[in-house]
Structure formats: structure tokens, C-alpha cells
Amino acid sequence: MPQLREFIKRNMPTGLRNAVVDVRDLFAAPALEDIVLHDYALAPDADARPRLSLVIPSVDPAGAFGGVTTAIDIFLDLCVRTGAQARIITDDFERRLDRSFIDRRAAGIGLDPASVEIARRTTEVPTIQVRSRDIFIAYNWYIALNVRSLIDQQAAHFGGAPRPFLYVIQDYEPLFYRLSSTHMLARLAFDPGRPCWGLFNSSQLHAFFEAQGHQLEHSYVFEPKIPRGLRPALEAGPIAKTKRILVYGRPQIPRNCFPAVEKGLRLWAARYPQFADWDVASAGLTHKPVPIGAGRALRSLGKLPLEDYANTLRTTAVGLSLMASPHPSYPPLEMAHFGALTITNRYANKDLGPLHDNFISIPDIDAATIAHALAQACERFEAEPDIGWQGKSRMPGYLDPAEWPFLSELASDLKVVWDR
The missing domain is CATH 3.40.50.2000 (Glycogen Phosphorylase B;)
Incomplete structure (x- = not known):
């Protein structure tokens, strides 16, 4: 089939080829950013307790590949270490909520699954309850761009400088897209214009990130580990x-x-x-x-x-x-x-x-x-x-059952922010 398609493309008359292109463009999907970027509306929450909010596309177990699992595990571990309340905000419109994967990961580290709140997206502009001591964790580039509006509204409502948000960086996401507006916006997420703490999945990725000229307020680097x-x-x-x-x-x-x-x-x-x-x-x-x-x-x-x-x-x-x-x-x-x-x-x-x-x-x-x-x-x-x-491994941390060393440092740094 691919060979037949290429043969037709090469031998199709120019006028017919242009007509096909025009029809294809007519039915082409909008740019990705027109689908995934959106605003948030803030609903003030007077509760003074610190809270971590992980924003991810979905909690569906079917989509829980390595990167999703890593982000969820980091989030849950930080909640345990800091004593912060735990909330997950989903960015996709999901027909049903299957929290079984979240519950298993929470129980696996001794966290009561019932204590993990999940806020589902149900509207184009979601209304999110925000406290003065909320800190957000972004999973990918478009979520990192979306949460900027919440951080700005939080600072405007409660006063003071914008709080840092965490960004779990597990790939160089601009490379997912051809050179385009989507590519450039994915690069913008790495230069968000707000205090951002990057959590880099591997020293190789961090080195590549810095070689592209990006510089975040803080960077924490961790190496992959064998899944539990x-x-x-x-x-x-x-x-x-x-x-x-x-x-x-x-x-x-x-x-x-x-x-x-x-x-x-x-x-x-x-x-x-x-x-x-x-x-x-x-x-x-x-x-x-x-x-x-x-x-x-x-x-x-x-x-x-x-x-x-x-x-x-x-x-x-x-x-x-x-x-x-x-x-x-x-x-x-x-x-x-x-x-x-x-x-x-x-x-x-x-x-x-x-x-x-x-x-x-x-x-x-x-x-x-x-x-x-x-x-x-x-x-x-x-x-x-x-x-x-x-065969011998030369990744001493990969088989080490202990959690990533950076988590202790990050938990301490978060407590400093909450105590300001």
C-alpha cells in the first residue's frame, strides 16, 4: 500500500494533485495548540494548608506508560515527605473516572488513596479552587503553559510574588513536532516567564536541554530506576x-x-x-x-x-x-x-x-x-x-530500591516556599 500511494503521488497530474491537497487541507485538524491550550478560572479557597496539585492529561490506567507512572510517583512521594495535601487535576475530558491506578500507586507507598483528590475537567475553561499555598506540578508542555494563568491569578488574588511551579521534564518535547507554531510553543514551555523548577528524567536529557539555551530557576536531575x-x-x-x-x-x-x-x-x-x-x-x-x-x-x-x-x-x-x-x-x-x-x-x-x-x-x-x-x-x-x-550494569542507581536522592532536597525546598 505505501508503494502504491507513492506511485500515485509521483504520477498524478499537477492540477489533480493540487486539488487533492486543497481537499485535504479543508478537512485537516486544527493546530494542536488550538485544541490543548486553554485558560483556567480561579475560585479562591481560604484553606491555609499546603497542597500539591499534579496536572496531567488523564488518570486512565490504559495510558499509564513509564513517563506517566514516574510523574505520579514523584508527586505522591512529595506529598508524603512534605505532608502536603494531594490533588490531581485532569486536563482531558474523560467519560468516566477510573482511579484504580492512582489508588494502587498511593497505597504502595503508604498513602491513603482516599486522601488523593481528583478534580476532573468538565468545561472548556475549568474553574479550579486555589489556595494561597497551592503549588502546581505540570506533566507536559501544554499543561505547563496552561497553569501559568492559575499561577498569575493566585498571585493577584493572594498577593506576593508568583509561587514556583514544578515541571516534570521527561523528554525534549519540541522535537515531537515539525518546525511550526506547535514546536515554538513547546519551546516556550521551557522558558515560561514564571518561577519554574524543572525535574529532569536523566542527566542526558538535562544536558541536551541546557545545550538548547534554556535555563530554569532550579533544576533537579534524577536517573531512571527499574519500576517497582x-x-x-x-x-x-x-x-x-x-x-x-x-x-x-x-x-x-x-x-x-x-x-x-x-x-x-x-x-x-x-x-x-x-x-x-x-x-x-x-x-x-x-x-x-x-x-x-x-x-x-x-x-x-x-x-x-x-x-x-x-x-x-x-x-x-x-x-x-x-x-x-x-x-x-x-x-x-x-x-x-x-x-x-x-x-x-x-x-x-x-x-x-x-x-x-x-x-x-x-x-x-x-x-x-x-x-x-x-x-x-x-x-x-x-x-x-x-x-x-x-552482562553487567554500570547504572548503580537503577537497581537501588531507595527513592531518588533529589526528592529529599526538593521536599525541603518546597517547605521553605510554603513557610515564606
């Missing part, structure tokens, strides 16, 4: 692995480079028929089977329950996880630490190669580069089936 739910499976120890390539497959997310994954697998299957007995599976988001040649296909496992995902990692010999981003990404770290020889790409200053023996860090995502790396990993596994379990 995966730790028991890893601590259970090595088991026999199977001839399986596990792909982090999210075709709907451009930065995960799924077209490059497809091309690399097809070339691998064609050039290296000696690996015809290897299973090729995809975990992440559900998609149709992807033919890779010789009657074989990349089969989709979708978003696996955590226990099933852990078992799949334990028995997988080779991993493939691409990411067009300066952030390390969770899946390749998980694959490597679960003993899979893991192919992942470099990006700007990001190179995972030095972080674990199991990484095969490739300089580009050309199909030949991916195919060669896959063949190299398969050959190494067949020669030494327990090679992945022998």
Missing part, C-alpha cells in the same frame, strides 16, 4: 531464554521509529536466513501483524500486564528499542537489565552503550545497520545462551 513492579521478577534470578527478538513497538508514536524497525527486520530476515527459527514479537501498543518476509511476521503482544511483560523480558534473548530523543527511554534499560542483548540508537549526546554490557548502541537507524546489529546479537546468543545474564 518489575523488581520481583528480576530478583527471581536468571532462567533459560528463548530465541526471541522483542521489539518496543508503538507505530502510533513517531519518536519510536517503527518504520525503521519494520525495514530493519525485513532486511535481517532476508540477509540472515540462518535465524529463520527466531520468534519476532512486539510489545507496547497493539498493531496488526507486520510481514517481514518468507512467511514470517512481527506479531503484536500489545500493552502487556506487568507480570506478563516481566515474564516476557526474562525469556527474551534479544531486544530492539529505538528512540528519536535525547531521553534514554525505559524499554531498552529494562531489556538490557533482564539479560537481553539490546539494540538501541544514539541521539545527540545520548549513548546507552556505556551503561550496560548488553547494549549494542548503533549510530543510525538505517535498515542495514539494524539488520547487522540484530544478526550480531543473534549470533552471540546462539554461541553463548546465557551471555545476556552475564
